[in-house]
Amino acid sequence: MTTLAPYRSELHTGRDGFAQLLRAEWTKFRTVRGWVIGMAVALLVIVGLGALTGANSECGSQMGPNAPVLACPAPPTGPGGEWVTDSFYFVRQPLAGDGSITVRVTSLTGLYSTHGASAAEGGSPTAGMTPGVQPWSKAGIIIKASTRQGAAYAAMMVTGSHGVRMQWDFTHDVAGEAGTVSAASSRWLRLTRSGDTVTGYDSPDGAHWTMVGTATLTGLPSTAQTGLFAASPGYSVNTTSLGGGSSKGGPTLATGTFDQVSRQGAWPAARWTGQDLQGTMDLALSASAQGFTQAGNRFTVSGSGDIAPATDNTDSVKKTLAGTFAGLIAVVVIGVMFITAEYRRGMIRTTLAASPRRGRVLGAKAVVLAAATFAAGLVAAAVTIPLGEHLLHQNGNPIPPVTALTWLQVVVGTAALLAVSAVLGLAVGTLLRRSAGAVTAVIVGIVLPYLLATVPGILPVGAEQWLLRVTPAAGFAVQQTFKQYLQVNTVYTPGTGYFPLSPWAGLAVLCAWAAAALVLALFLLRRRDA
């Protein structure tokens, strides 16, 4: 008896792993000419609009029709490489080597202007100003490497409404004793230098001292300028509302009264030198309004300006990437079509027959789409930022210094922003199966909140910040290169270019939307007939 062997095909069984699925989806992606062209268009439009923005944003002034255009000046740079404002009244003496200075502050008063920068011609520079101290008006003691703008420093100060603070090198700020200063409740401040280290102390009575902070000022020269200072940042009130806004403000003046000045170390016997440190761009009163008086061991110092990170800057990196929106619209259209085209052509039935595990199909599509978009976005951002900044620089715009890490954050973040938006498009396309509805939902969901939040005067500030926290538009925070500082007297609003969330937290909000849409799409893809 013979046994018949059943027929077996000569062909080997194909593997159906995830790698094969990826290859299948990649083949679909690269062989649809429109999608490849669309990705190229997305890349080119980002670069092109970045160049257009850079080429048409002049900054500078021209004295006459034939005079050369003077570029806008750049603010001074602090020890950490960031732009700073360094403008105050300094009563100083050179301190050689280690030593300390101790003072008692008995009052801090101020004046502010609500009518712009300068008073009437010929009048006193403080004429017409209103008495009142600003929250970040400050007076105290300071050790500064030199009187050069942006030089390293450490200072102990009393402030208008933030108590005693120790601040150093513009970006660092540590709180000391709370409360406002007055004759009845005076504050004692002390700075001690030991090598590169400066330590700040405060005390309510000159007997019991508390250490507030320790600053290491690298490269502090052996002889540092040390003494008393006063500064007061510009006053401004912005009323933003629907359909319009108004702002008023002007320079301010702070006056601190000091006594019980005592010093240790190698101090010269010479008199104190009073100097108004002033930058070209600061909102500060003229030198004649500032000054100091000395009566024995009692000093009164009046100063205007601020020692802090610079504000009112233009984020030129973000500005060059304005074309990201156009690129985003293109990649969302591609992302949606990557799935809706399969439904339209009936291809989805072949795809799902070949790979019955539907979740893996959606996963493979998401991976292929995200990888292709990420690559295009990476190239676009890496080309656009240097190109746009070069053009902005040629047009006289000062370019804020950006660390390599921040630069990388923006380039990788922009690529990720585009990739995640495309995947969101894919997920919503799977949910709705209709191209027009899906494209509109995603684009309107991302672009409209951004537009409503960042164009000033459409929504109140609270609503603007709320929109940039919860909507997918939060992802654009990843393109921001400026930090927000607590010790700066400015309003950080979306209208002035500040997002309420940190860069990566903003991107995480967009990722959460994409993940939620993807999970829902997966659920429905499994349940519904194709």
Place this chain on the structure above:
Amino acid sequence: MTDVVHAEWTKVRTLPGTGWLLLAAAALTVAVGAAAANSVTCPAGGCQLDPAKVSLTGVDLGQAIVAIVAVTVVSGEYSTGMIRLTLAATPRRWRVLAAKAAVVSAVTLATGAVAVLVSVLAGGLLLGRHGITAAHGYEALSLGNGSVLRAAAGSVLYLALIALFSLGVAAAVRDSAVAIGVVLALLFLFPILSSVITSPGWHRHLEQLSPMTAGLYIQATTSLRSLPLTPWQGLGVLAAWAAGAMLAGALVLRFRDA
């Protein structure tokens, strides 16, 4: 021609999606306008505020849904192959586009009129609660006021022109995803670019050329002098975009195989 319009009306009427989309357009327009009016915070009458523009903020969102309706009227026929039947029945192709334009503008005008009317009424009610009334020196938000009537009627026309613009783009590019992408890009990109380009000449030209920014000047009732165009000129810019898109759509429809 009446038959062609009737045929198009039947197609639009019998699609289940159209009604829902138009309902959503009206509801979102009213909801966003009411939310904007309700969120006004104005310290003691100290802010410059355009009550009509605030109550009609919802048009920003409503226009996107009107665009979907208009795009699907054309692109839907291409995706199902219906277009070949339509063109076989009406060989004079421009008539098909004209009939679609007539039907789409009619339904948009009707939807827009309801949405805008309710928005203005709701806006007046909510803004009044926040003290934004004529008694406090603001523009009175009633249709008896000439400029508010212009803003309201203009917003209805704005929505109809957006629909015609989208219809033209859809006829030119055919695919619905690409068509809606092009429409939204042209609407949203100009305001974003004009917010970053600081060169005064370019900034002004971008605002004057933008279909959305210029078109929405029709909603302005206060500080008209600060606008780079008058309200009706602004709506004219959008009308020119719509006419251009319709012309492009008609030419593609006439000279390209369906």
